[in-house]
Amino acid sequence: MSGQWTPSQRALARAAYRRGRRRRSFLVALASTVVVAVLAFVVLVGSPGWDRAREAFFDPVEFVAVLPAVAQGLWLNLRVWVVAGVIAVVGGLALAVARTTTAPALFPLRAVVTIYIDVFRGVPVLLVLLLVGFGLPALRLPWLPITATFLGTLAIVLTYTAYLAEIFRAGIESVHPSQVAAARALGLTRGQTTRRVVVPQAVRAVTPALLNMIVALQKDSGLISILGAVDAIRAAEIAVSGSYNFTAYVVAGFLFLLISVPLTRLVDAYNARRGGRGVGAAMVGAIR
Amino acid sequence: MTGPTPKPLRPPLLRVAGLRKSFGTNLVLDDLDLDVAEHSCVVLIGASGSGKSTLLRAVDLLEEVDDGVIELRGVDLADPWVDANAARARMGMVFQSYNLFGHMSVLANVTLAPRLVHGRTKEEAEAAAVAMLERVGLGDKITAYPDQLSGGQQQRAAIARALVNGPELLLLDEVTSALDPELVGEVLDLLAELRAEGTTMLVATHEMGFARQAADLVCFLDGGRVLESGPPEQVLGAPEQPRTREFLARLHA
Numbered sequence: 001m002s003g004q005w006t007p008s009q010r011a012l013a014r015a016a017y018r019r020g021r022r023r024r025s026f027l028v029a030l031a032s033t034v035v036v037a038v039l040a041f042v043v044l045v046g047s048p049g050w051d052r053a054r055e056a057f058f059d060p061v062e063f064v065a066v067l068p069a070v071a072q073g074l075w076l077n078l079r080v081w082v083v084a085g086v087i088a089v090v091g092g093l094a095l096a097v098a099r100t101t102t103a104p105a106l107f108p109l110r111a112v113v114t115i116y117i118d119v120f121r122g123v124p125v126l127l128v129l130l131l132v133g134f135g136l137p138a139l140r141l142p143w144l145p146i147t148a149t150f151l152g153t154l155a156i157v158l159t160y161t162a163y164l165a166e167i168f169r170a171g172i173e174s175v176h177p178s179q180v181a182a183a184r185a186l187g188l189t190r191g192q193t194t195r196r197v198v199v200p201q202a203v204r205a206v207t208p209a210l211l212n213m214i215v216a217l218q219k220d221s222g223l224i225s226i227l228g229a230v231d232a233i234r235a236a237e238i239a240v241s242g243s244y245n246f247t248a249y250v251v252a253g254f255l256f257l258l259i260s261v262p263l264t265r266l267v268d269a270y271n272a273r274r275g276g277r278g279v280g281a282a283m284v285g286a287i288r
Numbered sequence: 289m290t291g292p293t294p295k296p297l298r299p300p301l302l303r304v305a306g307l308r309k310s311f312g313t314n315l316v317l318d319d320l321d322l323d324v325a326e327h328s329c330v331v332l333i334g335a336s337g338s339g340k341s342t343l344l345r346a347v348d349l350l351e352e353v354d355d356g357v358i359e360l361r362g363v364d365l366a367d368p369w370v371d372a373n374a375a376r377a378r379m380g381m382v383f384q385s386y387n388l389f390g391h392m393s394v395l396a397n398v399t400l401a402p403r404l405v406h407g408r409t410k411e412e413a414e415a416a417a418v419a420m421l422e423r424v425g426l427g428d429k430i431t432a433y434p435d436q437l438s439g440g441q442q443q444r445a446a447i448a449r450a451l452v453n454g455p456e457l458l459l460l461d462e463v464t465s466a467l468d469p470e471l472v473g474e475v476l477d478l479l480a481e482l483r484a485e486g487t488t489m490l491v492a493t494h495e496m497g498f499a500r501q502a503a504d505l506v507c508f509l510d511g512g513r514v515l516e517s518g519p520p521e522q523v524l525g526a527p528e529q530p531r532t533r534e535f536l537a538r539l540h541a
């Protein structure tokens with residue numbers, strides 16, 4: 001029956017009206033974009049230092065010349081990102097769960113975890129990086145690799161593990177106590193309840209926040225350049241000091257954007273798809 | 289009190305005696321006594337806040353009580369040295385708000401405890417779960433997630449989750465109060481069926497129709513204790529206590 005529907009005159013008129021509004025909206029948006037773009041161009045190009053700035057920052061020859069070295073550096077950033085991300089996610093979850101334990105024998109564990117999180121959440125990443133980068137080698141531990149990449153990654157891992165532990169903890173606390181009661185009523189132990197009922201729901205609840213942290217981590221991987229690891233930023237720095245032309249920095253920024261913009265869009269799209277739906281509903285989308 | 293009740297031949301399945309539970313200064317259960325005989329259906333009625341849920345949660349060891357005895361087949365579960373997980377595994381609890389696990393399909397909800405607590409294999413657990421879900425009329429919702437079910441369907445899934453473990457005692461907390469009137473019937477019919485099969489039940493409810501139809505014993509909770517108890521015709525039809533009469537009058541008003 002419903003397959004036989006022929007739109008009424010009224011429905012056709014409405015559709016035509018909506019099409020008209022959409023076209024109008026598009027034209028308005030286009031016009032205002034053109035105006036803003038032209039204004040920006042005029043201001044930029046008309047500025048007194050434009051010619052020199054263009055040479056110093058947007059030299060096409062330099063752009064092509066430094067691209068391979070900076071891209072090579074970015075490859076290091078990406079590896080650091082993946083390794084640090086995986087360790088921080090796993091570690092953060094482990095710390096968050098450790099905080100929820102109740103066994104008296106585990107009290108020292110809970111205490112250490114709490115102090116760890118307080119410290120590394122409260123200290124700027126940059127400072128952690130300097131302390132780890134220059135402090136640890138001073139200990140002269142024979143088994144400790146003291147490459148800049150290793151120490152830089154370690155510092156980032158230490159910080160992000162603390163950040164992510166806090167996010168996971170918020171997730172664990174967001175799981176309604178009635179879910180725990182239901183699990184305990186079935187005879188599940190505390191540990192089984194945590195693993196099978198609380199953590200899965202907590203992780204799904206904090207996935208948006210988690211993904212945002214992962215994106216932030218990608219950018220912060222550039223901090224390892226401070227210790228001298230030759231990542232994209234350090235590679236650009238080297239190029240700049242050789243040529244006195246800043247285009248290499250622009251190249252590095254361009255490459256970071258190339259990664260982080262699609263990543264952010266992806267995360268936004270995922271979060272939008274989950275919408276404002278509750279924890280339970282969100283999980284459904286994630287599973288299927 | 290009420291007329292002479294026939295002396296039970298065996299000790300009751302559940303014996304609650306002198307139970308006391310307070311939240312801070314709020315004394316909710318005050319020296320409460322209650323027996324539930326095997327294969328009987330005991331219905332708890334009482335005003336909102338009279339402690340029905342608290343009593344059920346205490347029996348299922350989800351609340352620590354201040355004092356008193358909670359004996360299941362003669363073993364006092366209130367003793368802290370009793371294995372509480374094992375005790376809970378012998379009882380089934382259905383909550384007012386279903387409390388299904390939102391991240392699991394209906395099937396996973398129902399097979400969780402059999403596999404984790406009762407040591408069933410995946411195949412055994414799934415076969416039993418499917419049979420139980422078909423029994424409660426959810427045979428076609430096995431792969432659905434809780435948020436895809438109506439309230440009545442969620443409540444029936446929760447009942448299946450409790451029943452699949454073959455509990456010795458089924459605790460039901462106002463299992464119909466969150467449901468639309470049309471859905472109440474389907475859940476109550478299911479409970480009446482279980483009752484006919486001899487499932488031992490302790491039920492908190494505001495459904496006097498259900499109490500009248502299915503209860504062996506109706507207990508009116510007031511002031512933290514069982515103020516009046518007896519067969520439904522007596523407690524609901526000709527209550528002795530003025531408080532009970534007041535409560536029933538307000539309910540019918």
Ligand SMILES: Nc1ncnc2c1ncn2[C@@H]1O[C@H](COP(=O)(O)OP(=O)(O)OP(=O)(O)O)[C@@H](O)[C@H]1O
Pocket residue numbers: 311314316334335336337338339340341342343462
């Ligand atoms: N976790 C808690 N913390 C503090 N007070 C509580 C808690 N749970 C219940 N109470 C209190 O205990 C009293 C009894 O509550 P309970 O939920 O047992 O009532 P009820 O008879 O089930 O009521 P209803 O018919 O509305 O479900 C109430 O005064 C309530 O405020």
Ligand SMILES: [Mg+2]
Pocket residue numbers: 340341342461462
């Ligand atoms: Mg209640």
